[in-house]
Amino acid sequence: MDDNNTFTIYADDGTPIECYVLFIYTDERTGKEYVAYSDDSIDDEGNTRVFAGILCGDPPSLQPIETDEEWEIIDGILASLSQDE
Numbered sequence: 001m002d003d004n005n006t007f008t009i010y011a012d013d014g015t016p017i018e019c020y021v022l023f024i025y026t027d028e029r030t031g032k033e034y035v036a037y038s039d040d041s042i043d044d045e046g047n048t049r050v051f052a053g054i055l056c057g058d059p060p061s062l063q064p065i066e067t068d069e070e071w072e073i074i075d076g077i078l079a080s081l082s083q084d085e
Helices: 068-084
Strands: 006-010 016-026 033-038 051-056 061-063
Touching (some): 016 068
Antiparallel strands (some): 016 033, 033 051, 051 061
16 A cells, blocks of 8 residues: 555456555454455446455455455444445
8 A cells, every 4th residue: 555545456367456545444353454445436326336355464465354244344334434425
């Protein structure tokens, strides 16, 4: 991640995709650091796509969120942020 809170991921074909961080959250219960991000792509309903993962290691790598409990944490934060707008 750079100073502008952006990072690059790579599609299956190796194409770089620039993403920007929406928020980073450390959960005290799980001890994990979660990141929500977007690549500014739009879904079929006209909404900006938002993705999330777990930051692990140094330098950080992005790992998938695997439990419903963890997704509920992320969904709750996203819902709260969308109400603030």
